[in-house]
Amino acid sequence: MRAILSCLLLLLFCGPKLVLAEGNPSWTTPIAPFRIADNLYYVGSQDLASYLVVTPKGDILINANLATSPSQIRASVEALGFHWSDIKVLLNGQAHFDHMAGAAEVVRETHAKNMVMDGDVSVVETGARTDFLSPSPNIPRYAPVHVDRVLHDGDTVSLGGVTLTAHKTAGHTRGCTTWTMRSHLPGEPAETIRNIVIVGGTGFWSEYHFVATAGHPVSYPGIAQDFQHTFSTLRALPCDVFLGAHGGYFDMLTKLKRYPQDGPRVFIDPVGYKEYVADAQETFEKALSKQEAAVAH
Numbered sequence: 494m495r496a497i498l499s500c501l502l503l504l505l506f507c508g509p510k511l512v513l514a515e516g517n518p519s520w521t522t523p524i525a526p527f528r529i530a531d532n533l534y535y536v537g538s539q540d541l542a543s544y545l546v547v548t549p550k551g552d553i554l555i556n557a558n559l560a561t562s563p564s565q566i567r568a569s570v571e572a573l574g575f576h577w578s579d580i581k582v583l584l585n586g587q588a589h590f591d592h593m594a595g596a597a598e599v600v601r602e603t604h605a606k607n608m609v610m611d612g613d614v615s616v617v618e619t620g621a622r623t624d625f626l627s628p629s630p631n632i633p634r635y636a637p638v639h640v641d642r643v644l645h646d647g648d649t650v651s652l653g654g655v656t657l658t659a660h661k662t663a664g665h666t667r668g669c670t671t672w673t674m675r676s677h678l679p680g681e682p683a684e685t686i687r688n689i690v691i692v693g694g695t696g697f698w699s700e701y702h703f704v705a706t707a708g709h710p711v712s713y714p715g716i717a718q719d720f721q722h723t724f725s726t727l728r729a730l731p732c733d734v735f736l737g738a739h740g741g742y743f744d745m746l747t748k749l750k751r752y753p754q755d756g757p758r759v760f761i762d763p764v765g766y767k768e769y770v771a772d773a774q775e776t777f778e779k780a781l782s783k784q785e786a787a788v789a790h
């Protein structure tokens with residue numbers, strides 16, 4: 494019984510990793526775009542999130558996703574009545590291929606300025622060749638794309654009166670970025686302004702080495718400290734509207750079922766955000782303790 498159970502657990506934990514490189518059908522299945530805030534729209538797929546921030550001076554796109562995603566994102570942008578060529582700035586949540594492989598095409602077609610957090614700049618400019626996990630089947634290469642502006646923790650990106658703040662939440666990638674903005678949601682009182690958080694990513698898999706062993710160095714110097722810092726940063730962020738680089742982070746498909754009745758307010762989920770951060774931290778700390786214990790033996 495125990496053997497069967499551990500096999501099942503192994504499958505459970507290895508399952509998501511195995512589909513990572515080939516991709517997951519929910520990454521490429523389109524869904525109708527929808528509005529989240531007055532100036533914020535969802536233009537991604539069923540699970541790969543992409544956000545359009547619209548301003549009178551042009552628009553900001555967060556996440557270009559897979560190499561095959563730009564045409565899907567463009568169709569969503571245009572279905573909402575916006576113009577692909579109005580995208581002036583491209584941002585991202587992290588430099589892995591599922592959020593960044595489409596960047597070269599987006600930049601080529603829109604001439605958007607590509608802005609990337611310091612730790613991920615070389616990964617983006619080499620198409621993941623310098624990712625600390627590379628070479629790995631989980632780190633597919635993608636078309637390299639020039640970085641026009643290097644962001645640092647706390648930097649802001651402003652366009653047409655809208656300001657986004659870049660929070661460095663490193664570990665998953667060295668420049669993993671959580672974006673925040675404040676905005677009004679359709680259907681709420683005019684004076685109600687909500688804190689919106691778009692989580693970049695907090696996960697890891699068995700290739701991540703937080704502790705050096707005789708046979709293997711840490712994935713990169715300071716990785717464990719980066720994760721710890723990420724969790725304290727995320728815990729401190731005020732959050733009303735919980736979003737992220739994958740729909741799965743914030744249970745998007747479940748929340749969308751209530752959208753026809755309740756509108757964008759379905760994404761107001763401060764409790765779900767806190768739980769997500771607490772769960773992610775617990776998962777990390779367990780893995781860290783396990784790696785530390787393995788070294789101590």
Ligand SMILES: [Zn+2]
Nearest residue numbers: 587589665694
């Ligand atoms: Zn990733």
